Amino acid sequence: MDQLGAMAMFVATADQGSFTRAAAHLGKTTSALTRAVTHLETELGTRLFERSTRRIALTEAGQIYLVNARQVLAQLQQAREDIDQLQQEMCGVLRVAAPPSFAPAFLNAVCCRFLERYPQMRLDIVLTDEFVDLLEGSYDLAVRDGPVELPGLIVRPLTANRILLCASPRYLQRKPLEVLPHTFDQHDWLIFRHPALHPHYWWLTHQGERQRIPQPVPRMTSDNYDFLFGALRAGLGLQFCPQWSAAPYIRRGELVQLLTDADLDPDQFGSTIHAIYPVHRRHTRKHQAFIECLSQYLDEQALH
Template sequence: MDKLSALTMFVATAEHGSFSRAAEQLGKTPSALTKAVGHLESELGTRLFERTTRRMALTEAGHIYLEGARQALMQLQLAGEEVDQLQHELRGSLRLTAPPSFGPAFLNEVCCRFMVEHPQVRLEVDLNDAFVDLIDGGYDLALRDGPTDLPGLIARPLTENRILLCASPAYLQRKGMDVSLENYEQHDWLVFRHPLLNRHFWWVRLGEERIRLQQPAPRLASDNYDFLLACALRGQGLQFLPQWSAAPYLERGELVRLLPDYLLEPDAFGPWVHILYLAHRRRTRKVRVFIEMLEGYMRERGIS
Protein backbone atom coordinates (compact mmCIF):
# COMPACT_ATOMS: atom_id res chain seq x y z
CA MET A 1 0.00 0.00 0.00
CA ASP A 2 1.11 3.56 -0.76
CA LYS A 3 2.74 4.86 2.48
CA LEU A 4 1.58 8.45 1.95
CA SER A 5 -2.04 7.35 1.56
CA ALA A 6 -1.78 5.13 4.62
CA LEU A 7 -0.39 7.99 6.73
CA THR A 8 -3.14 10.31 5.51
CA MET A 9 -5.81 7.77 6.46
CA PHE A 10 -4.22 7.11 9.84
CA VAL A 11 -4.10 10.85 10.72
CA ALA A 12 -7.71 11.33 9.60
CA THR A 13 -8.84 8.36 11.70
CA ALA A 14 -7.03 9.68 14.77
CA GLU A 15 -8.49 13.17 14.33
CA HIS A 16 -12.05 11.96 13.81
CA GLY A 17 -11.90 9.09 16.31
CA SER A 18 -13.73 6.82 13.92
CA PHE A 19 -13.03 4.89 10.72
CA SER A 20 -16.46 5.76 9.32
CA ARG A 21 -16.25 9.50 9.96
CA ALA A 22 -12.69 9.67 8.61
CA ALA A 23 -13.73 7.65 5.54
CA GLU A 24 -16.59 10.06 4.86
CA GLN A 25 -14.23 13.03 5.09
CA LEU A 26 -11.67 11.43 2.73
CA GLY A 27 -14.24 10.00 0.32
CA LYS A 28 -13.14 6.41 0.92
CA THR A 29 -14.69 3.30 2.47
CA PRO A 30 -14.23 2.46 6.19
CA SER A 31 -12.70 -0.88 5.16
CA ALA A 32 -9.98 0.96 3.19
CA LEU A 33 -9.01 2.94 6.29
CA THR A 34 -9.10 -0.17 8.49
CA LYS A 35 -6.77 -1.89 6.02
CA ALA A 36 -4.40 1.12 5.90
CA VAL A 37 -4.10 1.34 9.68
CA GLY A 38 -3.64 -2.42 9.91
CA HIS A 39 -0.83 -2.21 7.36
CA LEU A 40 0.97 0.45 9.43
CA GLU A 41 0.52 -1.57 12.63
CA SER A 42 1.99 -4.66 10.97
CA GLU A 43 4.92 -2.63 9.68
CA LEU A 44 5.58 -1.10 13.13
CA GLY A 45 4.91 -4.28 15.07
CA THR A 46 2.60 -2.54 17.53
CA ARG A 47 -0.99 -1.38 17.83
CA LEU A 48 -1.77 2.27 17.07
CA PHE A 49 -5.38 2.14 18.35
CA GLU A 50 -7.14 0.36 21.18
CA ARG A 51 -10.50 -0.74 19.76
CA THR A 52 -13.66 -1.79 21.58
CA THR A 53 -17.23 -2.12 20.37
CA ARG A 54 -17.98 1.32 21.83
CA ARG A 55 -14.91 3.41 21.12
CA MET A 56 -11.38 3.60 19.77
CA ALA A 57 -8.44 5.52 21.21
CA LEU A 58 -4.78 6.00 20.37
CA THR A 59 -2.26 3.88 22.21
CA GLU A 60 0.92 5.47 23.59
CA ALA A 61 2.69 4.37 20.42
CA GLY A 62 -0.19 5.79 18.41
CA HIS A 63 0.23 9.25 19.98
CA ILE A 64 3.95 9.23 19.16
CA TYR A 65 3.37 8.04 15.60
CA LEU A 66 0.57 10.58 15.03
CA GLU A 67 2.87 13.51 15.77
CA GLY A 68 5.50 12.18 13.37
CA ALA A 69 2.92 11.44 10.68
CA ARG A 70 1.49 14.95 10.89
CA GLN A 71 4.95 16.48 10.57
CA ALA A 72 5.81 14.24 7.61
CA LEU A 73 2.60 15.11 5.76
CA MET A 74 3.09 18.83 6.47
CA GLN A 75 6.68 18.76 5.21
CA LEU A 76 5.63 16.95 2.03
CA GLN A 77 2.87 19.50 1.45
CA LEU A 78 5.29 22.41 1.95
CA ALA A 79 7.87 20.80 -0.32
CA GLY A 80 5.21 20.35 -3.00
CA GLU A 81 4.22 24.01 -2.71
CA GLU A 82 7.85 25.07 -2.98
CA VAL A 83 8.47 22.98 -6.10
CA ASP A 84 5.26 24.24 -7.69
CA GLN A 85 6.08 27.86 -6.92
CA LEU A 86 9.59 27.55 -8.33
CA GLN A 87 7.96 26.93 -11.69
CA HIS A 88 4.92 29.17 -11.39
CA GLU A 89 3.68 32.35 -9.75
CA LEU A 90 3.17 32.40 -6.01
CA ARG A 91 -0.28 31.07 -5.20
CA GLY A 92 -2.42 29.78 -2.37
CA SER A 93 -3.23 31.65 0.82
CA LEU A 94 -1.17 33.62 3.32
CA ARG A 95 -2.60 34.26 6.79
CA LEU A 96 -1.13 36.77 9.18
CA THR A 97 -2.08 38.59 12.36
CA ALA A 98 -0.91 41.93 13.79
CA PRO A 99 -2.05 44.70 16.15
CA PRO A 100 -4.62 47.11 14.63
CA SER A 101 -2.19 50.07 14.77
CA PHE A 102 0.19 48.33 12.34
CA GLY A 103 -2.45 48.51 9.59
CA PRO A 104 -2.47 52.24 8.77
CA ALA A 105 1.17 52.64 9.84
CA PHE A 106 2.67 50.28 7.23
CA LEU A 107 0.83 46.97 6.80
CA ASN A 108 -1.94 48.36 4.54
CA GLU A 109 0.63 49.53 2.00
CA VAL A 110 2.73 46.37 2.15
CA CYS A 111 -0.30 44.09 1.69
CA CYS A 112 -1.56 46.12 -1.28
CA ARG A 113 1.86 45.98 -2.93
CA PHE A 114 2.05 42.24 -2.30
CA MET A 115 -1.37 41.65 -3.88
CA VAL A 116 -0.42 43.67 -6.96
CA GLU A 117 2.83 41.74 -7.46
CA HIS A 118 1.37 38.30 -6.59
CA PRO A 119 -2.24 38.22 -7.80
CA GLN A 120 -2.61 34.44 -7.27
CA VAL A 121 -2.09 34.68 -3.49
CA ARG A 122 -5.11 35.19 -1.21
CA LEU A 123 -4.31 37.26 1.88
CA GLU A 124 -6.13 36.95 5.18
CA VAL A 125 -5.12 39.62 7.70
CA ASP A 126 -6.47 39.58 11.25
CA LEU A 127 -5.83 42.83 13.13
CA ASN A 128 -6.21 42.39 16.89
CA ASP A 129 -4.22 42.91 20.09
CA ALA A 130 -4.56 39.31 21.28
CA PHE A 131 -1.35 37.29 21.30
CA VAL A 132 -2.76 34.37 19.32
CA ASP A 133 -1.20 30.94 18.90
CA LEU A 134 0.05 30.63 15.32
CA ILE A 135 -0.64 26.89 15.13
CA ASP A 136 -4.13 27.01 16.64
CA GLY A 137 -5.01 30.06 14.56
CA GLY A 138 -3.56 28.58 11.36
CA TYR A 139 -1.37 31.66 10.76
CA ASP A 140 1.73 31.72 8.60
CA LEU A 141 3.23 34.66 10.46
CA ALA A 142 2.51 37.36 13.03
CA LEU A 143 3.79 40.87 13.69
CA ARG A 144 4.09 41.69 17.38
CA ASP A 145 5.80 43.84 19.93
CA GLY A 146 6.14 42.40 23.41
CA PRO A 147 7.35 38.93 24.51
CA THR A 148 8.89 36.77 21.80
CA ASP A 149 10.46 33.89 23.76
CA LEU A 150 7.74 31.46 22.74
CA PRO A 151 8.48 27.78 22.01
CA GLY A 152 8.58 26.74 18.38
CA LEU A 153 8.61 30.32 17.04
CA ILE A 154 11.32 32.24 15.23
CA ALA A 155 11.37 35.96 16.15
CA ARG A 156 12.92 38.17 13.47
CA PRO A 157 13.42 41.87 14.38
CA LEU A 158 11.57 44.21 12.00
CA THR A 159 11.99 47.69 13.47
CA GLU A 160 13.08 49.30 16.70
CA ASN A 161 10.26 50.37 19.02
CA ARG A 162 11.50 53.95 19.55
CA ILE A 163 8.86 56.06 21.32
CA LEU A 164 8.75 59.79 20.51
CA LEU A 165 6.79 62.67 22.03
CA CYS A 166 4.78 64.44 19.31
CA ALA A 167 2.14 67.12 18.80
CA SER A 168 0.66 68.94 15.83
CA PRO A 169 1.76 72.48 14.92
CA ALA A 170 -1.85 73.57 15.49
CA TYR A 171 -1.78 72.39 19.11
CA LEU A 172 1.56 74.08 19.83
CA GLN A 173 0.31 77.33 18.31
CA ARG A 174 -2.94 77.18 20.29
CA LYS A 175 -1.22 76.32 23.56
CA GLY A 176 1.39 79.03 23.11
CA MET A 177 4.03 77.42 25.31
CA ASP A 178 6.95 75.10 24.82
CA VAL A 179 7.20 71.63 26.33
CA SER A 180 9.74 70.80 29.02
CA LEU A 181 10.08 68.44 31.96
CA GLU A 182 9.23 71.42 34.18
CA ASN A 183 5.91 72.28 32.52
CA TYR A 184 4.77 69.05 30.83
CA GLU A 185 1.92 68.60 33.35
CA GLN A 186 0.37 71.89 32.15
CA HIS A 187 -0.20 70.46 28.66
CA ASP A 188 -3.14 68.51 27.26
CA TRP A 189 -2.27 64.82 27.09
CA LEU A 190 -3.65 62.04 24.92
CA VAL A 191 -2.87 58.81 26.76
CA PHE A 192 -3.06 55.24 25.45
CA ARG A 193 -4.55 52.84 27.98
CA HIS A 194 -3.42 49.23 27.79
CA PRO A 195 -3.36 46.45 30.43
CA LEU A 196 0.42 46.08 30.03
CA LEU A 197 1.19 49.78 30.49
CA ASN A 198 1.72 51.60 33.79
CA ARG A 199 -1.04 54.16 34.50
CA HIS A 200 0.88 56.18 37.09
CA PHE A 201 4.29 57.11 35.72
CA TRP A 202 6.57 56.97 32.69
CA TRP A 203 10.27 56.22 32.44
CA VAL A 204 12.23 58.38 29.98
CA ARG A 205 15.90 58.26 29.08
CA LEU A 206 18.34 61.10 28.44
CA GLY A 207 21.47 59.31 27.30
CA GLU A 208 22.31 56.94 30.17
CA GLU A 209 20.15 58.85 32.66
CA ARG A 210 16.79 57.26 33.54
CA ILE A 211 14.09 59.70 34.70
CA ARG A 212 10.73 58.85 36.27
CA LEU A 213 7.86 61.16 35.29
CA GLN A 214 4.53 61.24 37.06
CA GLN A 215 1.73 60.86 34.54
CA PRO A 216 -0.56 63.90 34.40
CA ALA A 217 -4.33 63.53 34.29
CA PRO A 218 -5.05 63.02 30.56
CA ARG A 219 -7.30 65.34 28.61
CA LEU A 220 -8.26 62.24 26.62
CA ALA A 221 -7.56 58.59 27.38
CA SER A 222 -8.49 55.61 25.19
CA ASP A 223 -7.65 51.98 24.59
CA ASN A 224 -7.64 52.65 20.82
CA TYR A 225 -4.31 53.94 19.57
CA ASP A 226 -5.52 55.12 16.14
CA PHE A 227 -8.37 57.10 17.72
CA LEU A 228 -5.83 59.00 19.85
CA LEU A 229 -3.53 59.55 16.86
CA ALA A 230 -6.40 61.09 14.87
CA CYS A 231 -7.04 63.47 17.76
CA ALA A 232 -3.35 64.38 17.97
CA LEU A 233 -3.36 65.22 14.25
CA ARG A 234 -6.39 67.46 14.87
CA GLY A 235 -4.44 69.46 17.46
CA GLN A 236 -5.92 68.09 20.65
CA GLY A 237 -2.74 67.43 22.63
CA LEU A 238 0.58 65.66 23.17
CA GLN A 239 0.97 61.97 22.50
CA PHE A 240 3.77 59.43 22.78
CA LEU A 241 4.06 57.67 19.40
CA PRO A 242 6.29 54.86 18.13
CA GLN A 243 8.54 56.05 15.33
CA TRP A 244 7.12 53.44 12.94
CA SER A 245 3.76 55.18 13.26
CA ALA A 246 4.86 58.82 13.53
CA ALA A 247 7.37 58.82 10.63
CA PRO A 248 5.10 59.86 7.71
CA TYR A 249 3.39 62.61 9.73
CA LEU A 250 6.73 64.00 10.90
CA GLU A 251 8.02 63.93 7.32
CA ARG A 252 4.97 65.85 6.04
CA GLY A 253 5.05 68.35 8.93
CA GLU A 254 1.67 67.24 10.28
CA LEU A 255 3.38 66.40 13.59
CA VAL A 256 6.39 67.86 15.36
CA ARG A 257 8.75 65.88 17.56
CA LEU A 258 9.20 67.39 21.02
CA LEU A 259 12.00 66.88 23.55
CA PRO A 260 14.09 65.10 20.88
CA ASP A 261 16.87 64.25 23.35
CA TYR A 262 14.46 62.15 25.43
CA LEU A 263 13.08 58.70 24.63
CA LEU A 264 10.19 57.02 26.41
CA GLU A 265 10.91 53.46 27.48
CA PRO A 266 8.53 51.10 25.64
CA ASP A 267 7.59 49.34 28.90
CA ALA A 268 6.05 45.89 28.39
CA PHE A 269 5.93 46.31 24.60
CA GLY A 270 9.68 45.76 24.42
CA PRO A 271 12.40 47.46 22.35
CA TRP A 272 11.61 45.78 19.01
CA VAL A 273 8.73 44.91 16.71
CA HIS A 274 9.22 41.30 15.56
CA ILE A 275 8.05 39.08 12.73
CA LEU A 276 7.07 35.73 14.25
CA TYR A 277 6.73 32.51 12.30
CA LEU A 278 6.92 28.77 12.88
CA ALA A 279 10.30 27.16 12.33
CA HIS A 280 9.00 24.80 9.63
CA ARG A 281 7.55 27.75 7.66
CA ARG A 282 10.83 29.64 7.28
CA ARG A 283 11.58 28.15 3.85
CA THR A 284 8.07 28.64 2.45
CA ARG A 285 8.56 30.95 -0.51
CA LYS A 286 5.42 33.04 -0.11
CA VAL A 287 6.26 33.69 3.55
CA ARG A 288 9.83 34.59 2.62
CA VAL A 289 8.72 36.92 -0.18
CA PHE A 290 6.21 38.71 2.06
CA ILE A 291 8.84 39.23 4.77
CA GLU A 292 11.33 40.59 2.22
CA MET A 293 8.71 43.03 0.90
CA LEU A 294 7.84 44.14 4.43
CA GLU A 295 11.49 44.70 5.36
CA GLY A 296 12.13 46.52 2.09
CA TYR A 297 9.23 48.87 2.71
CA MET A 298 10.48 49.68 6.22
CA ARG A 299 13.97 50.44 4.86
CA GLU A 300 12.41 52.61 2.15
CA ARG A 301 10.63 54.59 4.86
CA GLY A 302 13.80 54.87 6.95
CA ILE A 303 12.33 53.03 9.94
CA SER A 304 13.98 49.61 9.71
Protein backbone atom coordinates in the same frame (compact mmCIF):
# COMPACT_ATOMS: atom_id res chain seq x y z
CA MET B 1 -7.42 3.38 6.26
CA ASP B 2 -5.51 6.43 5.02
CA GLN B 3 -3.98 7.86 8.20
CA LEU B 4 -3.67 11.42 6.92
CA GLY B 5 -7.21 11.37 5.58
CA ALA B 6 -8.49 10.13 8.92
CA MET B 7 -6.51 12.86 10.66
CA ALA B 8 -8.04 15.54 8.43
CA MET B 9 -11.53 14.22 9.19
CA PHE B 10 -10.79 14.23 12.91
CA VAL B 11 -9.62 17.87 12.77
CA ALA B 12 -12.72 18.88 10.79
CA THR B 13 -14.96 17.14 13.33
CA ALA B 14 -13.22 18.92 16.22
CA ASP B 15 -13.51 22.28 14.43
CA GLN B 16 -17.18 21.83 13.57
CA GLY B 17 -18.12 20.25 16.91
CA SER B 18 -20.29 17.70 15.12
CA PHE B 19 -19.86 14.68 12.83
CA THR B 20 -22.84 15.85 10.76
CA ARG B 21 -21.54 19.40 10.24
CA ALA B 22 -18.02 18.15 9.52
CA ALA B 23 -19.37 15.68 6.95
CA ALA B 24 -21.28 18.47 5.19
CA HIS B 25 -18.18 20.69 5.29
CA LEU B 26 -15.98 18.00 3.72
CA GLY B 27 -18.60 16.62 1.34
CA LYS B 28 -18.44 13.16 2.93
CA THR B 29 -20.90 10.94 4.78
CA THR B 30 -21.28 11.04 8.54
CA SER B 31 -20.48 7.33 8.74
CA ALA B 32 -17.16 7.92 6.92
CA LEU B 33 -16.10 10.45 9.55
CA THR B 34 -17.23 8.19 12.38
CA ARG B 35 -15.18 5.31 10.94
CA ALA B 36 -12.14 7.57 10.54
CA VAL B 37 -12.23 8.76 14.15
CA THR B 38 -12.88 5.23 15.42
CA HIS B 39 -9.87 4.04 13.41
CA LEU B 40 -7.65 6.68 15.04
CA GLU B 41 -8.95 5.82 18.50
CA THR B 42 -8.18 2.14 17.88
CA GLU B 43 -4.69 2.97 16.64
CA LEU B 44 -4.01 5.22 19.64
CA GLY B 45 -5.71 3.01 22.22
CA THR B 46 -7.73 5.88 23.68
CA ARG B 47 -10.88 7.87 23.03
CA LEU B 48 -10.53 11.20 21.25
CA PHE B 49 -14.14 12.34 21.74
CA GLU B 50 -16.69 11.93 24.48
CA ARG B 51 -19.95 11.27 22.67
CA SER B 52 -23.54 11.79 23.80
CA THR B 53 -26.84 11.98 21.95
CA ARG B 54 -26.63 15.79 21.89
CA ARG B 55 -22.97 16.67 21.54
CA ILE B 56 -19.37 15.57 21.24
CA ALA B 57 -16.44 16.97 23.20
CA LEU B 58 -12.70 16.40 22.96
CA THR B 59 -11.12 14.28 25.66
CA GLU B 60 -7.80 15.35 27.14
CA ALA B 61 -6.07 12.95 24.73
CA GLY B 62 -8.16 14.42 21.90
CA GLN B 63 -7.00 17.93 22.71
CA ILE B 64 -3.36 16.83 22.62
CA TYR B 65 -3.87 14.92 19.36
CA LEU B 66 -5.67 17.89 17.77
CA VAL B 67 -2.71 20.24 18.31
CA ASN B 68 -0.30 17.78 16.72
CA ALA B 69 -2.66 16.82 13.91
CA ARG B 70 -3.01 20.47 12.92
CA GLN B 71 0.77 20.80 12.76
CA VAL B 72 1.15 17.66 10.62
CA LEU B 73 -1.55 18.74 8.16
CA ALA B 74 -0.20 22.31 8.00
CA GLN B 75 3.32 21.05 7.27
CA LEU B 76 1.99 18.69 4.60
CA GLN B 77 0.10 21.55 2.94
CA GLN B 78 3.23 23.69 3.17
CA ALA B 79 5.27 20.95 1.49
CA ARG B 80 2.74 20.79 -1.37
CA GLU B 81 2.92 24.56 -1.84
CA ASP B 82 6.72 24.56 -1.70
CA ILE B 83 6.88 21.89 -4.42
CA ASP B 84 4.34 23.80 -6.52
CA GLN B 85 6.44 26.93 -6.18
CA LEU B 86 9.50 25.09 -7.53
CA GLN B 87 7.58 24.24 -10.67
CA GLN B 88 5.64 27.42 -11.31
CA GLU B 89 5.03 30.98 -10.21
CA MET B 90 4.75 31.41 -6.45
CA CYS B 91 1.20 30.68 -5.35
CA GLY B 92 -0.87 29.68 -2.34
CA VAL B 93 -2.08 31.36 0.84
CA LEU B 94 -0.01 33.20 3.45
CA ARG B 95 -1.72 33.58 6.83
CA VAL B 96 -0.35 36.57 8.75
CA ALA B 97 -1.19 37.86 12.24
CA ALA B 98 -0.35 41.40 13.40
CA PRO B 99 -1.56 44.06 15.85
CA PRO B 100 -4.38 46.26 14.46
CA SER B 101 -2.31 49.46 14.70
CA PHE B 102 0.24 48.09 12.21
CA ALA B 103 -2.36 48.05 9.42
CA PRO B 104 -2.77 51.79 8.68
CA ALA B 105 0.86 52.54 9.57
CA PHE B 106 2.52 50.16 7.10
CA LEU B 107 0.91 46.74 6.76
CA ASN B 108 -1.82 47.85 4.32
CA ALA B 109 0.77 49.20 1.90
CA VAL B 110 3.02 46.15 2.29
CA CYS B 111 0.16 43.73 1.58
CA CYS B 112 -0.90 45.67 -1.54
CA ARG B 113 2.68 45.63 -2.81
CA PHE B 114 3.03 41.91 -2.10
CA LEU B 115 -0.17 41.00 -3.99
CA GLU B 116 0.80 43.20 -6.94
CA ARG B 117 4.23 41.57 -7.07
CA TYR B 118 2.89 38.01 -6.72
CA PRO B 119 -0.51 37.83 -8.47
CA GLN B 120 -0.98 34.11 -7.76
CA MET B 121 -0.63 34.58 -4.01
CA ARG B 122 -3.47 35.15 -1.55
CA LEU B 123 -3.25 36.74 1.89
CA ASP B 124 -5.27 35.98 5.02
CA ILE B 125 -4.54 38.82 7.47
CA VAL B 126 -5.75 38.62 11.06
CA LEU B 127 -5.39 41.83 13.07
CA THR B 128 -5.37 41.09 16.77
CA ASP B 129 -3.61 42.13 19.95
CA GLU B 130 -4.04 38.58 21.26
CA PHE B 131 -1.06 36.24 21.47
CA VAL B 132 -0.91 34.00 18.39
CA ASP B 133 0.68 30.57 18.74
CA LEU B 134 2.56 30.06 15.47
CA LEU B 135 3.54 26.51 16.39
CA GLU B 136 -0.12 25.50 16.64
CA GLY B 137 -0.29 25.83 12.87
CA SER B 138 -3.15 28.24 12.13
CA TYR B 139 -0.81 31.05 10.99
CA ASP B 140 2.28 31.12 8.80
CA LEU B 141 3.87 34.32 10.07
CA ALA B 142 3.36 37.05 12.65
CA VAL B 143 4.56 40.65 12.82
CA ARG B 144 5.00 41.61 16.47
CA ASP B 145 6.60 44.03 18.84
CA GLY B 146 7.89 42.98 22.22
CA PRO B 147 10.21 40.18 23.34
CA VAL B 148 10.05 36.78 21.66
CA GLU B 149 11.52 33.89 23.56
CA LEU B 150 9.65 30.80 22.36
CA PRO B 151 11.70 27.88 20.96
CA GLY B 152 11.01 26.64 17.47
CA LEU B 153 10.62 30.12 15.98
CA ILE B 154 12.79 32.22 13.69
CA VAL B 155 12.83 35.91 14.61
CA ARG B 156 13.77 38.53 12.00
CA PRO B 157 14.20 42.12 13.29
CA LEU B 158 12.42 44.61 11.04
CA THR B 159 12.63 48.06 12.61
CA ALA B 160 13.20 49.86 15.88
CA ASN B 161 10.20 50.44 18.13
CA ARG B 162 11.33 53.89 19.29
CA ILE B 163 8.68 55.99 21.05
CA LEU B 164 8.30 59.69 20.17
CA LEU B 165 6.42 62.48 21.90
CA CYS B 166 4.21 64.23 19.33
CA ALA B 167 1.65 67.01 18.95
CA SER B 168 -0.07 68.64 16.00
CA PRO B 169 0.79 72.21 14.94
CA ARG B 170 -2.80 73.11 15.79
CA TYR B 171 -2.37 72.00 19.40
CA LEU B 172 0.96 73.80 19.79
CA GLN B 173 -0.60 76.99 18.46
CA ARG B 174 -3.46 76.66 20.92
CA LYS B 175 -1.17 75.80 23.84
CA PRO B 176 2.30 77.34 23.26
CA LEU B 177 3.67 76.45 26.71
CA GLU B 178 7.02 74.68 26.31
CA VAL B 179 6.76 70.90 26.62
CA LEU B 180 9.24 69.63 29.24
CA PRO B 181 8.93 66.92 31.90
CA HIS B 182 8.18 69.53 34.57
CA THR B 183 5.38 71.07 32.43
CA PHE B 184 3.71 67.78 31.45
CA ASP B 185 0.88 68.27 33.95
CA GLN B 186 -0.01 71.63 32.36
CA HIS B 187 -0.74 70.09 28.96
CA ASP B 188 -3.61 68.06 27.53
CA TRP B 189 -2.75 64.38 27.15
CA LEU B 190 -4.01 61.49 25.07
CA ILE B 191 -2.97 58.27 26.80
CA PHE B 192 -3.10 54.76 25.37
CA ARG B 193 -4.18 52.13 27.89
CA HIS B 194 -2.76 48.64 27.34
CA PRO B 195 -1.80 45.75 29.65
CA ALA B 196 1.81 46.03 28.47
CA LEU B 197 2.06 49.68 29.58
CA HIS B 198 2.32 50.98 33.14
CA PRO B 199 -0.94 52.81 34.01
CA HIS B 200 0.51 55.43 36.39
CA TYR B 201 3.96 56.59 35.27
CA TRP B 202 6.50 56.65 32.42
CA TRP B 203 10.25 55.99 32.43
CA LEU B 204 11.83 58.76 30.37
CA THR B 205 15.51 59.31 29.61
CA HIS B 206 16.05 63.06 29.09
CA GLN B 207 19.42 64.83 28.80
CA GLY B 208 21.16 61.64 29.89
CA GLU B 209 19.05 61.20 33.03
CA ARG B 210 16.48 58.42 33.42
CA GLN B 211 13.43 59.78 35.21
CA ARG B 212 10.23 58.26 36.51
CA ILE B 213 7.49 60.67 35.39
CA PRO B 214 3.99 60.44 36.91
CA GLN B 215 1.35 60.37 34.20
CA PRO B 216 -0.78 63.55 34.16
CA VAL B 217 -4.55 63.33 34.35
CA PRO B 218 -5.37 62.70 30.67
CA ARG B 219 -7.80 64.66 28.54
CA MET B 220 -8.73 61.37 26.89
CA THR B 221 -7.75 57.72 27.20
CA SER B 222 -8.56 54.70 25.05
CA ASP B 223 -7.51 51.11 24.54
CA ASN B 224 -7.59 51.72 20.78
CA TYR B 225 -4.38 53.30 19.50
CA ASP B 226 -5.75 54.39 16.11
CA PHE B 227 -8.66 56.19 17.76
CA LEU B 228 -6.25 58.22 19.92
CA PHE B 229 -3.91 58.82 17.01
CA GLY B 230 -6.78 60.45 15.11
CA ALA B 231 -7.42 62.72 18.09
CA LEU B 232 -3.71 63.60 18.17
CA ARG B 233 -3.77 64.68 14.53
CA ALA B 234 -6.94 66.71 15.22
CA GLY B 235 -5.06 68.76 17.83
CA LEU B 236 -6.62 67.47 21.06
CA GLY B 237 -3.39 66.93 22.98
CA LEU B 238 0.05 65.36 23.32
CA GLN B 239 0.68 61.66 22.78
CA PHE B 240 3.57 59.22 22.91
CA CYS B 241 3.64 57.42 19.53
CA PRO B 242 5.79 54.69 17.97
CA GLN B 243 8.08 56.08 15.30
CA TRP B 244 6.67 53.64 12.71
CA SER B 245 3.27 55.27 13.19
CA ALA B 246 4.22 58.96 13.47
CA ALA B 247 7.14 59.32 11.00
CA PRO B 248 5.11 59.93 7.78
CA TYR B 249 3.01 62.62 9.50
CA ILE B 250 6.12 64.30 10.93
CA ARG B 251 7.69 64.42 7.44
CA ARG B 252 4.55 66.04 6.01
CA GLY B 253 4.40 68.58 8.84
CA GLU B 254 1.10 67.21 10.17
CA LEU B 255 2.76 66.31 13.48
CA VAL B 256 5.70 67.76 15.37
CA GLN B 257 8.15 65.69 17.38
CA LEU B 258 8.81 67.17 20.82
CA LEU B 259 11.65 66.44 23.26
CA THR B 260 13.81 65.09 20.44
CA ASP B 261 16.61 64.34 22.92
CA ALA B 262 14.34 62.13 25.07
CA ASP B 263 13.70 58.38 24.94
CA LEU B 264 10.64 56.76 26.45
CA ASP B 265 10.89 53.20 27.74
CA PRO B 266 8.53 51.12 25.52
CA ASP B 267 7.74 48.84 28.48
CA GLN B 268 6.80 45.31 27.48
CA PHE B 269 6.32 46.30 23.83
CA GLY B 270 10.09 46.00 23.48
CA SER B 271 12.57 47.96 21.40
CA THR B 272 12.14 46.10 18.09
CA ILE B 273 9.42 44.94 15.70
CA HIS B 274 9.97 41.42 14.40
CA ALA B 275 8.74 39.07 11.72
CA ILE B 276 8.34 35.63 13.30
CA TYR B 277 7.71 32.24 11.73
CA PRO B 278 8.28 28.54 12.60
CA VAL B 279 11.70 27.00 12.00
CA HIS B 280 10.30 24.37 9.64
CA ARG B 281 9.25 27.17 7.26
CA ARG B 282 12.63 28.90 7.08
CA HIS B 283 13.17 27.95 3.41
CA THR B 284 9.65 28.80 2.23
CA ARG B 285 9.66 31.32 -0.60
CA LYS B 286 6.39 33.01 0.32
CA HIS B 287 7.62 33.78 3.85
CA GLN B 288 10.86 35.26 2.59
CA ALA B 289 9.09 37.26 -0.13
CA PHE B 290 6.62 38.79 2.32
CA ILE B 291 9.39 39.70 4.79
CA GLU B 292 11.38 41.23 1.93
CA CYS B 293 8.36 43.43 1.05
CA LEU B 294 8.06 44.45 4.70
CA SER B 295 11.74 45.28 5.04
CA GLN B 296 11.87 47.23 1.77
CA TYR B 297 8.83 49.33 2.64
CA LEU B 298 10.09 50.17 6.12
CA ASP B 299 13.46 51.10 4.64
CA GLU B 300 11.84 53.38 2.07
CA GLN B 301 9.87 55.06 4.82
CA ALA B 302 13.12 55.60 6.80
CA LEU B 303 11.83 53.51 9.68
CA HIS B 304 14.87 51.22 9.98
